[in-house]
Amino acid sequence: MINIFTKQIHLVFNSREKDRITKPILDHPPNKLYYFTAYIRDTGQKDQNLSYLEQNIELLKNKLPQLEIIQKEVDYANYIEVIQEISKIIKDEREENPNCEIYINVGSGSKLTGIASVEAAKLWDCDIYYVYSTDYNPSGEGPEHKGEMILIEPLTFPLKKPKELYIKILKLIDKLIQERYKGKDYNEKKKKFIYKKDLVEQLYKEKVLTLQNKNKDERKLKASKYMNSKKYLNRLNSELNYINVSDHKRNKKIYLTKEGKEVLQIFRYHF
Structure with a gap:
């Protein structure tokens, strides 16, 4: 009441x-x-x-x-x-x-x-x-x-919101895409993307994701970052359908899906 x-x-x-x-x-x-x-x-x-x-x-x-x-x-x-x-x-x-x-x-x-x-x-x-x-x-x-x-006052049932972490990752993807194409001529028929390797690096640089133990060996550190970020990106891709990850063996590309863009709009003023 x-x-x-x-x-x-x-x-x-x-x-x-x-x-x-x-x-x-x-x-x-x-x-x-x-x-x-x-x-x-x-x-x-x-x-x-x-x-x-x-x-x-x-x-x-x-x-x-x-x-x-x-x-x-x-x-x-x-x-x-x-x-x-x-x-x-x-x-x-x-x-x-x-x-x-x-x-x-x-x-x-x-x-x-x-x-x-x-x-x-x-x-x-x-x-x-x-x-x-x-x-x-x-x-x-x-x-x-x-x-x-x-x-x-109708009874409603709770709606499961995406975890804050996933929204932060989506916002970072969107930000990196905007930065990548800023001031450039762009063919609107092609989808905008960022490279997965660049995203993974930025996820840790901006502390969206963190590692408990940082390996001093650069190659092993890079591998740890990839493994730790994989579970989040896989869920955004396969389960939530907010992003698409290309099938390239190297230089994989990441795209925001229609659903991902809509979620970003809904949560624009939150998180």
């Missing part, structure tokens, strides 16, 4: 709704509200329900003059962007106050913002709530939900 004694942050997504958005906020006043509006980048469409945004914000400001409201625009059709925006808010708020409680309304917005919100809540240990009503009429005029508003 919502705790009234700790700093609360609410996140909502604009839609053709009034009470479904405002009632939980009025009943459980937060300290800060992030209010998202829609923008579909691929089609250039703007939020069609800005009149509801204006009415809802006017009501909230009248009823809760102390409430800090921050409006943000997000692509309602871009899962990665939605979860990334939520992740950034969570990171910033918890850096400011580690004990703050964050609640996300998963009933407003689009189906995709709802999915992304649930996933973000699992990843970052937030709370979600869903509001429905006794009078639902999506084809009628005015708000889709009228009548009595009913708030529930």
Whole structure:
């Protein structure tokens, strides 16, 4: 249940709704509200329900003059962007106050913002709530939900996050790829890569990985680094599918996969 004694942050997504958005906020006043509006980048469409945004914000400001409201625009059709925006808010708020409680309304917005919100809540240990009503009429005029508003807090199951170490390795791979191609003419049809030998060296140079015992013999030290890093790179390649490692016997190449790039975007503001 919502705790009234700790700093609360609410996140909502604009839609053709009034009470479904405002009632939980009025009943459980937060300290800060992030209010998202829609923008579909691929089609250039703007939020069609800005009149509801204006009415809802006017009501909230009248009823809760102390409430800090921050409006943000997000692509309602871009899962990665939605979860990334939520992740950034969570990171910033918890850096400011580690004990703050964050609640996300998963009933407003689009189906995709709802999915992304649930996933973000699992990843970052937030709370979600869903509001429905006794009078639902999506084809009628005015708000889709009228009548009595009913708030529930759905049970969710934990989502297993990638270990922090794997995210750090991915970030290093991405950084090295960017550095390798910086200022160079590049054929976009070809995938960008780094050499495995360069990555392994940087993993230890930047202390992402460490060795318990450092051999004084350079060849043996190099072999130890390769053996120690192998289990992590193999998992990123074979199990998680975040990278691809080429089949070359020498000078193996490492590429970021589509999944790896998406994970980097999701965890851009964390770890």
